[in-house]
Amino acid sequence: MSSTVQSAYPNARPAPEAARHELLFLNCFRLAQALVYVGLALSPSTLGWPKLADVGLARGVGVLFLLFALGMLSLTRRSTPYIRWTVSAALVVDIIAAVLAIITMHDARIGIAMMLAVNLAAGALILPLRLSCFFASLATLGVIGHSVIEVQHGQAGMDRELLESSLFGLAYFAITMLCYVLSRQIRASEALAEQRGVDLANLAQVNELIIRRMKTGVLLVDDANRVHQMNESAWMLLGNPTADQRDLGRVAPELSRRLYHWMTSGKLDESATQLADGVPEVVPRFSRLAPNDDSHVLIFLDDTSLVSRRAEELTLSSLGRLSASIAHEIRNPLAAIRYSAQLLAESEDLPPTDQRMVEIINNHCVRLNEIIENILQLSRRERSRPETLDLGTWANLFVDEYRQGNDLGEDSLRVIQASTPVAAVADPQQLQQVVWNLVQNALRYGRMPGEPARVMVVARHGEHGVPILEVIDRGPGIAPKVAAQIFEPFYTTHEYGTGLGLYLARQMSEANQASLEYVRVAGGGSCFRLVLTPARMGKATGDAAATG
Missing domain, CATH: 3.30.565.10 (Histidine kinase-like ATPase, C-terminal domain)
Structure with a gap:
C-alpha cells in the first residue's frame, strides 16, 4: 500500500509543518554536539586527552559553534517556512566545524566523524535526495581531505586513518540513502493516514446525517437508563424533550418499562404505544450495541403512521392497476351503448317517454365515462414537464x-x-x-x-x-x-x-x-x-x- 502512495507522489517532500519535529531534533542534537566540542576543547591539560594541535583554534571553534547552535535552536519556529535553505546552510556549518574539530582534536576524530553522520541523517529526512548526497559528498571530502594532508606530511599511521576516513565517507552515503528512503515511506504513510482520517471523518458525517434524517427514531441508552444520543425523529416521537432531559424513565416511562422488560426477560412487546401527547404511535425495538456489551442499548422507534401510509400507497397502487384493467374492459361496451342510444334518439317516431329513457341512458353514459377517465388517471402517473x-x-x-x-x-x-x-x-x-x-x-x-x-x-x-x-x-x-x-x-x-x-x-x-x-x-x-x-x-x- 505504501508503494502505491509513493508512486502517486514520487517527488513528495515533507511540508514545513510536517518537518518541524525533524528540524527541532537536528537543532537540539547540534547544541549537544557543540557542548561536546567545547568540553573537549576546555578539558584540563593534565588529563592528556585529547591532545590539542592548536588550543586557541579548538576553543574558538567550540565556542563559535555553540553560539551558532543556540541561535539555530532559538530560530526553529521562524525558520520552518524556509526549512530547506535553513537546513542546507546549517549542514555546511556543521561539516566545516566537524572538519576543524578533527584537525584541532585529532585524538577524538572518530567520535566527531560519527556525530557528523547524525547531522547528515537528520538532513536527509528533510532535504531532497540530490542535496542530501551533495552534503554527504562534502563531508566525505572533508574527512578524507584531512587524512590525505596528514599522509603528505609524512606522519606515521596516517595510512590507517585514510582507510578509516574512506569508510566514514561510505557510511555517510549509506546513512543518507537509508534515511531518505525511510523519509519517503514515513511521508507516504502520513499522507495515507491523513487521507484515511479525512475519509473516516466524512463517512462519520454522512452516517450521522443519515441517522439524523431517518424516519425511524434511534436512541442510544446506557446501563444507567440515560439517553446519550437521539436523532430528530426520536426527538419528535418523544414529544420534543429539552436538552437537559436525559433520564429515559422521565422522558418516556412506558419506553423505559419495555426496555427493562426486554433486558430482564428477553421478550419484546411489539404492541404500538404513544410515548407523548400529540405524537404518532410507535413500535419500539431494542438491540445491543455490541454482542458482549451490556452497557449500551440501541432503541428503534418505528412510526406506525409511516407503515400505514406505505400500506395505503401499496393498496392504492394495486387498486389503481386493477381499476384500470376493469375500466378498459368497460369502456368498449359503454361506447357501444352510448352510440346505440344516440342512434335511437334520432328516430322520428320515438314516443316522449322513450326519449326520456334515451336521455337518461346518455347522461349515465357520460357519468360512467367520467368515472373511467378518473380511474385511468389514477393508474397512470405521467411525469410533469414544468x-x-x-x-x-x-x-x-x-x-x-x-x-x-x-x-x-x-x-x-x-x-x-x-x-x-x-x-x-x-x-x-x-x-x-x-x-x-x-x-x-x-x-x-x-x-x-x-x-x-x-x-x-x-x-x-x-x-x-x-x-x-x-x-x-x-x-x-x-x-x-x-x-x-x-x-x-x-x-x-x-x-x-x-x-x-x-x-x-x-x-x-x-x-x-x-x-x-x-x-x-x-x-x-x-x-x-x-x-x-x-x-x-x-x-x-x-x-x-x-x-x-
Whole structure:
C-alpha cells in the first residue's frame, strides 16, 4: 500500500509543518554536539586527552559553534517556512566545524566523524535526495581531505586513518540513502493516514446525517437508563424533550418499562404505544450495541403512521392497476351503448317517454365515462414537464377556454390577478387539469340555494413572493369534519361523485412541487389554494401558457 502512495507522489517532500519535529531534533542534537566540542576543547591539560594541535583554534571553534547552535535552536519556529535553505546552510556549518574539530582534536576524530553522520541523517529526512548526497559528498571530502594532508606530511599511521576516513565517507552515503528512503515511506504513510482520517471523518458525517434524517427514531441508552444520543425523529416521537432531559424513565416511562422488560426477560412487546401527547404511535425495538456489551442499548422507534401510509400507497397502487384493467374492459361496451342510444334518439317516431329513457341512458353514459377517465388517471402517473408561467396570463387564457367549452348560464367565472407578473414553474397541462377540476367543483357545489354560483380564479403573490393560484366560491363552505377528508381517495359526499377528483388534483400538484390545500373563507365560501414553485419571468411565458 505504501508503494502505491509513493508512486502517486514520487517527488513528495515533507511540508514545513510536517518537518518541524525533524528540524527541532537536528537543532537540539547540534547544541549537544557543540557542548561536546567545547568540553573537549576546555578539558584540563593534565588529563592528556585529547591532545590539542592548536588550543586557541579548538576553543574558538567550540565556542563559535555553540553560539551558532543556540541561535539555530532559538530560530526553529521562524525558520520552518524556509526549512530547506535553513537546513542546507546549517549542514555546511556543521561539516566545516566537524572538519576543524578533527584537525584541532585529532585524538577524538572518530567520535566527531560519527556525530557528523547524525547531522547528515537528520538532513536527509528533510532535504531532497540530490542535496542530501551533495552534503554527504562534502563531508566525505572533508574527512578524507584531512587524512590525505596528514599522509603528505609524512606522519606515521596516517595510512590507517585514510582507510578509516574512506569508510566514514561510505557510511555517510549509506546513512543518507537509508534515511531518505525511510523519509519517503514515513511521508507516504502520513499522507495515507491523513487521507484515511479525512475519509473516516466524512463517512462519520454522512452516517450521522443519515441517522439524523431517518424516519425511524434511534436512541442510544446506557446501563444507567440515560439517553446519550437521539436523532430528530426520536426527538419528535418523544414529544420534543429539552436538552437537559436525559433520564429515559422521565422522558418516556412506558419506553423505559419495555426496555427493562426486554433486558430482564428477553421478550419484546411489539404492541404500538404513544410515548407523548400529540405524537404518532410507535413500535419500539431494542438491540445491543455490541454482542458482549451490556452497557449500551440501541432503541428503534418505528412510526406506525409511516407503515400505514406505505400500506395505503401499496393498496392504492394495486387498486389503481386493477381499476384500470376493469375500466378498459368497460369502456368498449359503454361506447357501444352510448352510440346505440344516440342512434335511437334520432328516430322520428320515438314516443316522449322513450326519449326520456334515451336521455337518461346518455347522461349515465357520460357519468360512467367520467368515472373511467378518473380511474385511468389514477393508474397512470405521467411525469410533469414544468415550464415558466405567468399565472395571471395563464388564468385569463384558462377562463376564456373554459367559457368557450362550457355553458355557464347565470353563473359567473372571473379572474383576479396581481398588478405585477406572478411567475411560477409548473406543467401547463397538469395545472389545467387541477384548476379545471377545482372550478368544476366550485360551479357545481359552491352556490347558495336558489342563487347562481360566483367563482373567482385569483393569481397573486404570497409571503416572500411565493406564487399562489386560488379558486374561490361564495357557497356554503365545507364542514370542518368533511374538509379533513376531502383529499382522501374515494371519499365523496355526493351520490354521483367518485371521490377521486380532489385526490388526483393533489397528486398532480405534488408532482409539480406544489401544495394544494382547502381554506375556509370568512363570511362563507370555500378557497382551494395552490402554492407553486416560484420562478423568474421569462419572455416566452405567455406563449408557453397558451400552448399549455
